[in-house]
Every structure is written in C-alpha cells, then in structure tokens.
Amino acid sequence: MNKLIFLFLSLLSFALHALIGDYKAPVDVKAQTVLIDEPRGFSTYTGNAKVTKGSLALSAEEIQIFSVKQAISKIIARGNKQKLAHYKQNQPNQARSVEANAQTITYFIDKQLVRLEGNAHFVQGFDSFSGGTLSYDIKKDKIVAKKSKNGTQRVKFKIKL
Structure with missing residues (x-):
C-alpha cells in the first residue's frame, strides 16, 4: 500500500507543470x-x-513512470503499429487541446517537453504536424518535426491561418 501512496504522491508533482x-x-x-x-x-x-x-491524458499498451526523489521525472508511453500511444492535454493560450499520437511518447516533466517517435502526429488547435519524430516544447510553444531515420516518413504539416 505504501508503494501506491508513493506513486500517487509522485504523480502530484505534475501540478508544478x-x-x-x-x-x-x-x-x-x-x-x-x-x-x-x-x-x-x-x-x-x-x-x-x-x-x-x-x-x-496518456494512453498506450504500456506506460512507464520514472521518478527521482519522489518526483516524477518522465513518462514513456509505448503503443504498437495497430494502436499508437496517445497524449492529450489542455495548454495555456490554446483554444483547443493539444493531441498527439506516436509509437512512443516520452514526456519529460522538468523540461516540459513531449517527444514523439515513430509515426508521429501532432495537432495543436487547427494546425497539424507529422513526421518520423516530433518534439513539442510546452513552455516555449515550439514544435520541431523531422523525417524518420530511414527517410520513409517525411515531415508534413497543415496550418490554418
């Protein structure tokens, strides 16, 4: 039971970000x-x-939560080819929720960074981005998309002005 209490107290550190x-x-x-x-x-x-x-909200076939000194440092959500990992969260100054799908989603809590790898797709408002890998800096509201290492997944984006 103490381990579950520790986990829930650790998850409360999300409140900082x-x-x-x-x-x-x-x-x-x-x-x-x-x-x-x-x-x-x-x-x-x-x-x-x-x-x-x-x-x-994070959903995936497997989710790992890592903590250092009773505070969560990162979360890794792993999906598979049939069902990708999914991330959704309201963001300050955004009319709609930010949503993302990828084979692997890593959320670095302290850096406020979400990294998507493998079939990465990201939607912010009415804009969407996709590529092999994608990084979203929550604090700076910055998105960096890259092609896959083997070059089969090129960067695509759609922006509504």
Missing part, C-alpha cells in the same frame, strides 16, 4: 497489469494503460 485546473485533479491510473519498483524509481502499467490527471 500542469494547468491550474489540473493541479487539484486526482490521478487516475488504469491497466491490466501494474509493476511498481520503488527502489529503482519506476512503475510500469501494461494492457490498455491509461493515466489521467485533470486535462492530461
């Missing part, structure tokens, strides 16, 4: 299998895993 409304929201974690390795500072959720806190 989330929207004000997300701060007070409870953390909800759902999965078919849960592995918590407190000494090594990570937990793994597999089987249609979902993590939500306020407007933040």
Whole structure:
C-alpha cells in the first residue's frame, strides 16, 4: 500500500507543470497489469494503460513512470503499429487541446517537453504536424518535426491561418 501512496504522491508533482485546473485533479491510473519498483524509481502499467490527471491524458499498451526523489521525472508511453500511444492535454493560450499520437511518447516533466517517435502526429488547435519524430516544447510553444531515420516518413504539416 505504501508503494501506491508513493506513486500517487509522485504523480502530484505534475501540478508544478500542469494547468491550474489540473493541479487539484486526482490521478487516475488504469491497466491490466501494474509493476511498481520503488527502489529503482519506476512503475510500469501494461494492457490498455491509461493515466489521467485533470486535462492530461496518456494512453498506450504500456506506460512507464520514472521518478527521482519522489518526483516524477518522465513518462514513456509505448503503443504498437495497430494502436499508437496517445497524449492529450489542455495548454495555456490554446483554444483547443493539444493531441498527439506516436509509437512512443516520452514526456519529460522538468523540461516540459513531449517527444514523439515513430509515426508521429501532432495537432495543436487547427494546425497539424507529422513526421518520423516530433518534439513539442510546452513552455516555449515550439514544435520541431523531422523525417524518420530511414527517410520513409517525411515531415508534413497543415496550418490554418
């Protein structure tokens, strides 16, 4: 039970980087299998895993949460070719939620950076971006898209002015 309490207290550190409304929201974690390795500072959720806190929602076949000194440092969501990992969150100064899909989504909490790898697709408002890899800097509201390493996934984007 202490391990679960530790996990939920760690997830509360999202409050430092989330929207004000997300701060007070409870953390909800759902999965078919849960592995918590407190000494090594990570937990793994597999089987249609979902993590939500306020407007933040991550879903994937597997989600890993890494913590350092009882604070979450990063989250990795891994999908597969049939069902990509999914990220959604309201952002300040945005009319609509930011949404993303990729084979792997890594959310670096301290850096406020979301990195998408493999079939990356990102939607911000009415604009969309896709490529092999994509990085979204939440604080700077900056997007960098790149082709895949093998060159088969070129960068595409659509912007509504």
